[in-house]
Amino acid sequence: MTAGDISGSCGLRFVAGLALCFALAAPGFAQQGYPSKPVKFITGVPPGGPSDFVSRLIAEGLTVSLGQPVVVENRPGGGTTIGQAAVATAAPDGYTIGLISNAPTTAAPLLQKLPYEPTGFTPIALVADVPLMVLVQPSMGVKTLGELVARVKASPGKFNYASDGVGSSTHLGFELLKIRAGSLDVTHIPFKGTAEILMGYGSNDVQMSITGVQAALGTVRDGRIQALAITGPNRLPALPDVPTMKEADVPALRGVNLSSWFAVAGPAGLPADIQIRLYRDIVAYLSKPEVKTRMESAGGLTVLTGSPQDLSRLISDSTAQWKETIEKANIRIQN
Numbered sequence: 001m002t003a004g005d006i007s008g009s010c011g012l013r014f015v016a017g018l019a020l021c022f023a024l025a026a027p028g029f030a031q032q033g034y035p036s037k038p039v040k041f042i043t044g045v046p047p048g049g050p051s052d053f054v055s056r057l058i059a060e061g062l063t064v065s066l067g068q069p070v071v072v073e074n075r076p077g078g079g080t081t082i083g084q085a086a087v088a089t090a091a092p093d094g095y096t097i098g099l100i101s102n103a104p105t106t107a108a109p110l111l112q113k114l115p116y117e118p119t120g121f122t123p124i125a126l127v128a129d130v131p132l133m134v135l136v137q138p139s140m141g142v143k144t145l146g147e148l149v150a151r152v153k154a155s156p157g158k159f160n161y162a163s164d165g166v167g168s169s170t171h172l173g174f175e176l177l178k179i180r181a182g183s184l185d186v187t188h189i190p191f192k193g194t195a196e197i198l199m200g201y202g203s204n205d206v207q208m209s210i211t212g213v214q215a216a217l218g219t220v221r222d223g224r225i226q227a228l229a230i231t232g233p234n235r236l237p238a239l240p241d242v243p244t245m246k247e248a249d250v251p252a253l254r255g256v257n258l259s260s261w262f263a264v265a266g267p268a269g270l271p272a273d274i275q276i277r278l279y280r281d282i283v284a285y286l287s288k289p290e291v292k293t294r295m296e297s298a299g300g301l302t303v304l305t306g307s308p309q310d311l312s313r314l315i316s317d318s319t320a321q322w323k324e325t326i327e328k329a330n331i332r333i334q335n
Helices: 003-032 050-066 078-088 101-106 145-154 169-180 196-201 214-219 274-286 289-295 308-329
Strands: 038-041 071-076 094-099 121-130 134-136 160-163 185-192 208-212 226-230 260-267 304-308
Touching: 003 134, 038 050, 038 078, 050 071, 050 094, 050 121, 050 274, 050 289, 071 289, 078 094, 078 101, 078 226, 078 260, 094 101, 101 260, 101 308, 121 274, 121 308, 134 145, 134 169, 134 214, 145 226, 160 169, 160 196, 169 185, 169 208, 169 308, 196 214, 196 260, 208 214, 208 226, 214 226, 260 274, 260 308, 274 289, 304 308
Parallel strands: 038 071, 038 094, 160 185, 160 208
Antiparallel strands: 094 260, 121 260, 121 304, 134 208, 134 226
């Protein structure tokens, strides 16, 4: 199941169970008086950007519903793994939660030693999906994924692709695309971030990449970079002529899931009543039309309202996908 699939069905499946859980959990809330002090919300990025935006939006909503300040704490570094480690190793009392995302949660523990595993969190809510785009240098003269695959196969080893770094979603995503398209021979060049990648396109040092929509939208619109596909389930209003991966003219690529999702989680062992309370409050806030509009206007973020069970399943599926990709692409473990 992809994050896009979850967005349309997750809330419905969990509603009946939630009603019973709320009834059972209510006495627990009253006994422990949660929360009785401010809650820390950790995000593994510096201020600014989609992750920080989502974190602050959710903290804003929880501050009202919980009746206590929910304070965002930025802990950047390690491709957000420093921030996620701070969440995973916190006391499971509900006073430290945070934002987790696909690659740092499901792929990073497979590539390096970290103080957490994919299962080392208490899932609370799946909250957003950020579509990515498959981009190419316009000078390559290709307009579709099929044309790109044919061009690369005709000149093995000639082209490169850029990523945000080893183990990032943009790295593993492109490796998955290479595998599914028939073991494409393209050289990986890791960069320090999206800004550097976009500069690489300008200097003709980068031929292709998988990059976030928000960062690349302007350069695609003005023709400096060619977008071949959107990884999300639907075409974007801002780029209506760019097809989705499901519409790819390469059948083997239509099932590729490159979802870049955001979720809220706590440390393992978080009490069930607190988990349910936080999920209920987050979903109620994200379901407001004005909040959805704010998310969508912040670079095409898609609001999700996935339950703890949905998030747990997505973590498991994503981990399995990246494990297979890492093994087939022979990506070296970093210790």
